[in-house]
Amino acid sequence: MHHFAYKGGVLHAEDVSLDALASEVGTPFYCYSTATLERHYRVFAEAFADADALVCYSIKANSNIAVLRTLGALGSGMDVVSEGELRRAQTAGVPSERIVFSGVGKTREEMAFALKAGIYAFNVESEPELSALSEVATGLGATARVAVRVNPDIDPKTHRKISTGKAEDKFGVPYTRARELYAEAAALRGIQPCGIHMHIGSQITDLKPFGDAFALLKDLAEQLADDGISMEFVNFGGGLGVPYRGTNDVPPHPDEYARVVFDAAKDLGCKLLFEPGRMIAANAGILVSRVLYVKQGADKTFTVVDAAMNDLIRPTLYEAYHDIWPVAETLRESERTATDVVGPVCETGDYLALDRQLPSFSQGDLVAIMTAGAYGAVQSSTYNTRLLVPEVLVKGSDYEVVRPRPDYDDLIGREKIPNWL
Numbered sequence: 001m002h003h004f005a006y007k008g009g010v011l012h013a014e015d016v017s018l019d020a021l022a023s024e025v026g027t028p029f030y031c032y033s034t035a036t037l038e039r040h041y042r043v044f045a046e047a048f049a050d051a052d053a054l055v056c057y058s059i060k061a062n063s064n065i066a067v068l069r070t071l072g073a074l075g076s077g078m079d080v081v082s083e084g085e086l087r088r089a090q091t092a093g094v095p096s097e098r099i100v101f102s103g104v105g106k107t108r109e110e111m112a113f114a115l116k117a118g119i120y121a122f123n124v125e126s127e128p129e130l131s132a133l134s135e136v137a138t139g140l141g142a143t144a145r146v147a148v149r150v151n152p153d154i155d156p157k158t159h160r161k162i163s164t165g166k167a168e169d170k171f172g173v174p175y176t177r178a179r180e181l182y183a184e185a186a187a188l189r190g191i192q193p194c195g196i197h198m199h200i201g202s203q204i205t206d207l208k209p210f211g212d213a214f215a216l217l218k219d220l221a222e223q224l225a226d227d228g229i230s231m232e233f234v235n236f237g238g239g240l241g242v243p244y245r246g247t248n249d250v251p252p253h254p255d256e257y258a259r260v261v262f263d264a265a266k267d268l269g270c271k272l273l274f275e276p277g278r279m280i281a282a283n284a285g286i287l288v289s290r291v292l293y294v295k296q297g298a299d300k301t302f303t304v305v306d307a308a309m310n311d312l313i314r315p316t317l318y319e320a321y322h323d324i325w326p327v328a329e330t331l332r333e334s335e336r337t338a339t340d341v342v343g344p345v346c347e348t349g350d351y352l353a354l355d356r357q358l359p360s361f362s363q364g365d366l367v368a369i370m371t372a373g374a375y376g377a378v379q380s381s382t383y384n385t386r387l388l389v390p391e392v393l394v395k396g397s398d399y400e401v402v403r404p405r406p407d408y409d410d411l412i413g414r415e416k417i418p419n420w421l
């Protein structure tokens with residue numbers, strides 16, 4: 001469900017014409033819908049309305065501070081994975097007591113920064129990290145509230161690059177070691193073990209891996225209670241998938257996901273934390289691009305657009321599929337032919353779609369690459385010395401460029417020629 005639809009023959013983001021926006025902002029650009037962000041947050045949060053729950057939106061999916069402010073205003077907390085993301089959450093006005101900090105490689109500087117900010121909890125991913133956190137906290141006279149991230153060795157049945165809960169993945173502490181680590185944590189200075197954390201992967205469309213993982217969480221919480229270490233909260237992570245292929249792949253509704261959570265959590269008496277990222281942001285964003293050339297190759301047609309892998313790397317990094325819609329509705333009815341949609345970057349892996357049945361585009365046509373709101377702009381780069389893609393946030397008939405396109409001086413001007421040259 002999203003708020004990108006045709007009105008008067010032109011694709012709109014809510015009440016803003018993307019044709020008009022493209023003329024105003026130039027292409028390519030990302031466009032986000034406030035109504036969609038809000039709707040997704042609410043659907044997720046409402047699934048847990050009857051529980052003591054905190055939804056910590058996973059910032060890395062889309063970290064624009066306008067997006068964070070939009071979600072923070074609805075009561076969302078944040079899941080951060082770096083000091084930079086924590087600073088973004090702060091800039092967006094999200095209270096520290098709604099922030100959790102994940103990641104396998106937190107530096108001592110980052111730990112100190114987060115402790116001084118007074119975040120809700122750290123998701124600790126290893127024994128050496130726990131020792132470092134203990135030292136940093138003790139040095140500051142602070143106490144770090146800690147959830148150990150447990151790796152349950154469960155296959156989430158998703159793309160291998162976004163699986164995080166198998167034994168061979170770098171994330172978390174092996175399930176079999178967890179109980180011991182909690183005992184150590186309880187004895188460490190500056191550490192207060194108060195939660196359990198798990199995040200088994202992303203774009204998960206099957207509820208079974210969640211159910212299997214959450215059953216282990218429940219068992220661990222009960223074992224820890226037997227050991228005299230009571231848990232204040234259980235953090236179920238994120239990972240719920242989204243429909244990248246329109247209505248052809250429908251992931252579980254948050255209500256169905258919630259039933260799996262409640263199955264595991266009902267007797268624990270703990271606060272419930274969640275870290276959805278993709279599920280909130282993916283369908284709330286599109287990448288708008290213009291057709292530069294239609295090129296006949298020896299065997300196929302290439303539609304060359306002005307957006308490239310540096311703007312949206314998901315197709316080449318994750319073999320991801322994104323629907324592509326024409327901005328002009330009349331093109332929808334035109335005859336479809338197979339084409340590769342490619343960008344200007346000098347890499348064979350620079351494509352947005354391969355062998356896709358699409359309307360016959362012509363030079364100058366606008367296209368919308370759908371479901372690009374999560375892991376899109378955040379992974380963009382300036383490869384090939386291309387300007388970083390701008391981001392626009394729409395609300396009703398209003399819009400704002402929430403990250404402007406830099407100029408070439410911003411891009412090249414900070415580099416230096418040493419005085420020996």
Ligand SMILES: *Cc1c(COP(=O)(O)O)cnc(C)c1O
Binds near residue numbers: 060103201202240275
């Ligand atoms: C990336 C990440 C998430 C968000 O995952 P989604 O699939 O986007 O919901 C949640 N928790 C942690 C620890 C993460 O690294």
